[in-house]
Amino acid sequence: MTNTNILISGAGVAGPALAYWLRRRGYTPTVVERAAAPRPGGYAVDFRGAAMTVLERMGILDDIRKCGTTIRDSEVVDTDGRHLVTMPSAIFAGELEVLKSDLTDILYALTKDETEYVFDNSITAIDEDADGVLVSFERGEPRRFDLVVGADGMYSKVRAIAFGDHAKYLHHLGIYNAIFATDNFLNLDYEGIGCQLGPGRTANVFSTRDNTEARASLYFGSDPLDYDRSDVEEQKRIIAAQFAGDGWVIPRLLRDLAASSDLYFTPISQVTMDSWSTGRVVLLGDACACASPLSGRGTSQALIGAYLLAGELATAAGDYEAAFASYENQLRDYVKTNQEGAAEVVAMLFAEPPPQEVFDAMAANPPEADPEFLTLKDY
Template sequence: MTDRDVLISGASVAGPALAYWLHRYGFRPTVVERAPALRDGGYAVDFRGEAHLTVLRRMGVLPAVERARTGMGATWYVNSAGKPQAKLPADLFAGDIEILRGDLARILHDATRQGTEYVFGDSITSLTEDADGVRVTFERAAPRRFGLVIGADGLHSNTRRLVFGPEERHVKHLGVHCAIFTTANHLGLDHAGHAYRTAGRLVALYSARGNTEARAAFYFASPLLDLDRRDVAGQQSVLAEHFAGNGWESDRLLREMRHAPDFFFDSVGQVRMETWTRGRVALVGDAAYSPSSLSGMGTGLALVGAYVLAGELAAARGDHRVAFARYEEEMREYAAGCVKMGDGVAGFMVPGSRFMAAFLNRYYKILPYLPGKNLMANMARRTAENVTLRDYGDLVVR
């Protein structure tokens, strides 16, 4: 066992991307994922700007990602009768390439299964560090030793909790909860979305999978709710309470929710930490610097973070002290910019007051005729591109 044996917690975006690069640099990555298997589909995530595309290109997965893109077009804000009122251009929500998170995870998994040990249906229970490694215990598997442990386990990171303390120290609640599930495309949307906003609430329906189905998304303003993550029926009841009689398609979608094949519910939060590394443990992706699910930044940021962390480990020949310091240095300003970008989005998407909701509905109507109509999309692109990617190509083991 050396520093080259690396345990990664989480097999979504940051975890497999990190495993990909570590393997190419001669490390031996193991990925432990709590879910019993890869989950397909899910909600859409996006890449925007040259930095994201460059990493995908260097990983050789850009063609597969492009083939799986959703091809999503514009989103329309509608009134209570479903009549389109204002059009938001595709690149605001869908970036340069939009893809379902599960499809992306599968592409990254396929690109890494050769050189990576994947363990599904398990989770780390303790980490004990000594001079030359970390002893790791698991819920199911026998204890093992690794040189380094990397938490890529998302907003509610288990690794972060074990090493850096409770979640409330690091996660800032943005005052919104969201739910997403798969449903029929009963409005016949063609690569498009419809969204209906009222004070403190937003309901949306987006076509998915070549219009053969749709995703219903509900957002509502609320203080942090203390809900059991496994209690789907309880979460659905909360949603029903918030949206019953809300207008447009709300009631119909709430009925369909009860039979949905999947159901995602979570608070919307950002991760803010002074440091992402401690001893032989580091965090990457949402676990370290989630800019929030509303920001449209998290996936690309996770990908870039994994690229930089692996590259710096290779450049430091596995000396984690040097590599972790360089990783923090390279990523700090970039991640902070993405988090800042995500900070204001909640208030725009789900304004708390009736006045603000009505104002924004009107504002979006006239937006296409204003000089600053592309302001938000351009700001997001600039933020996503605000990183200089080192080329670690000569460190690849051939």
């Protein structure tokens, strides 16, 4: 078999999922990750439609279910805590929801014994020739691989090296989001609660880990901000300034933010590209097709994309260019639908909540209800 040694950049969801499927297809994957270990914190992530089938074929669906948040509906209140509407869980939690850290732990445990993981390192250069790719790293000697996969997120280092500056592909949707752990001080019972705070600001709190914890999610509108993505204290100051003076439970959340050790702060952006591959380099997940967290389908895209990419590589029997093209063609319409859906959510995020009937209709008619939405090949 040709093209057997494949370097994957990123140990989030897409990278380990691809490593699993590549091993199943007879390839030798190596995963490089700039963090020192699988990353903690982050969103609750959900699975829908074909992604549930992928988890089942990976043999981890039961393990994922055991970690399920079992979140129920979410209440929307005003700044005095008065009920406005109820958001059905099907809108934001899909068919199954878990904390992202639980998912990445499961994927890492599934793959670590058969996959080489290189933590605390990242790619600095990719030099392709007729026989493969010579990859340089921040630490250690260069190594040769047959193919390179960028599964390293919205700010993909692989994309920057192989395709050019982030600015060409990142499209800011005018919103920032902060997520961090807090106590379940609202006594939420497998449920969430959200509040429209004022123009350009909204907050959500949802229970996690059998109601023993909670996660706060703060959104605010802003043009692109200039800040150090490695400076957590600077990010906390930015968030605190945005919500200073707000009511509801914001003063309590800002105190918890100041003490938090798991802050995840990100612009809400999408990635759009004319092509997801160039030569022996291909992109996966948010690196090429980020729909933003507001789509509710980023994790599903990562899992489905990993399944398709590995399957197409095996089917193409060495013709990696044909495999890359087929993988992209199968996923393009799915990504387009998800990105369009996220754009609709952006328009609603800071507006007065719609009538209950609108939320109920959204829950009853997700895109996955259409059998033509996405059909997985059986490799």
